[in-house]
Amino acid sequence: MAEQAKERNPGCTGCEEASEEELLRRLDEVIANYKTRPGALIPVLQMAQGIFGYLPEVALKRIARGLGKSYSEVAGVVSFYSFFSTVPRGRNLIRVCLGTACYVRGGMKVLEALKKHLGIDVGETTPDREFSLEVARCFGACGLSPVITINDNVHHRVKPTRVAEVLAQYASNDGPQDQVVRADEVQATTEGLEVPRPGGEVIADEAPVGPSEAVSAGAGERRV
């Protein structure tokens, strides 16, 4: 467990061993804090994923019992939102946008290139636990499509021929050298976009960045 924490955050000097018992104790504290609040399930799941790194079955059962819900209800919520994962993720989480603008502008080709390069399918993690691959629906940066996120960084106008180059930047601890935007800094860029028509390719390029709300690639995003 401690080794996994250090792998995820090599600079961390405080990633001490935490047994499952200790992690469950932390989860119990979270449940106790939230159990009387309305709509507690999603924040508790988010906290649990922060504690474990993913959502193991033992945690889901604990949450169901603690919040007085059925296991199937809890598991259903977890499977509904792409943010949640019931399997350990890799050190770097790649999410490919398959929203309409990104799809029309080649998002699927980018996804295929990533799958081929990594040798994994959507929802899987590379054997060395370096990369996990997921899909998502619209990060609110449609004017910069096709868009992918890697961890908290947004890579825009990604070309299938460049995926190896992009991923190589995450092989070192130096982080991306590309011009990237932090996910929490992305502003909706749909203004000025023409609505893509079925079978058409009508999307204006270089759409202006709008002042709309920042994008959250969090639990509010449904699986596509």
Ligand code: FES
């Ligand atoms: S459709 Fe991909 S960012 Fe909006």
